[in-house]
Amino acid sequence: MVNSSALRLDSIFHALSDSTRRSILRDVASREKTVTEIARPYAISLAAVSKHLKVLESADxxxxxxxxxxxxxxxxxxxxxxxxxxxxxxxxFWNTQLDALERHFQGEKK
Incomplete structure (x- = not known):
């Protein structure tokens, strides 16, 4: 069974997986905007922007x-x-693994 925190992460990463949605997040990070203001820079319909907003909203x-x-x-x-x-x-995790690998190679050089 999938727990709620895993579902939450899935929802967030799904929302972030699209470049338009990431761009929208950057746009609204600076200030609140109307849906029309958000849609203006994109070569997509207002309905398509609305669908992107629904995905972002469902990911909270x-x-x-x-x-x-x-x-x-x-x-x-x-x-x-x-x-x-x-x-x-x-x-x-990966920094620890890479540090260990670096120490290993440094030991081989001696």
Missing amino acids: LIARERRGSFQIVRLKPAALKPAEQWLAYYEK
Whole structure:
């Protein structure tokens, strides 16, 4: 059985797997934007942007809020923490492995 933290990571990494979605996250990291503002730089339809936003929202990476006739999108940076922790674990693991390999080769040179 898959636990909820694994499903959460799957959702985050799925959302981050697309370059358009990563670009959208960068765009809204600086400030809140309307859906129209987000869509403007992309050569895709508003409907396609909306689908990307739904993926980001289901991964809890963004929040959407209606203000009058506008939908405002903002980044939820804390939502990236599980992915950051997962990556940090493997960074530490591989750094340890590479340090051991380097020590091994340094020992062979002597």
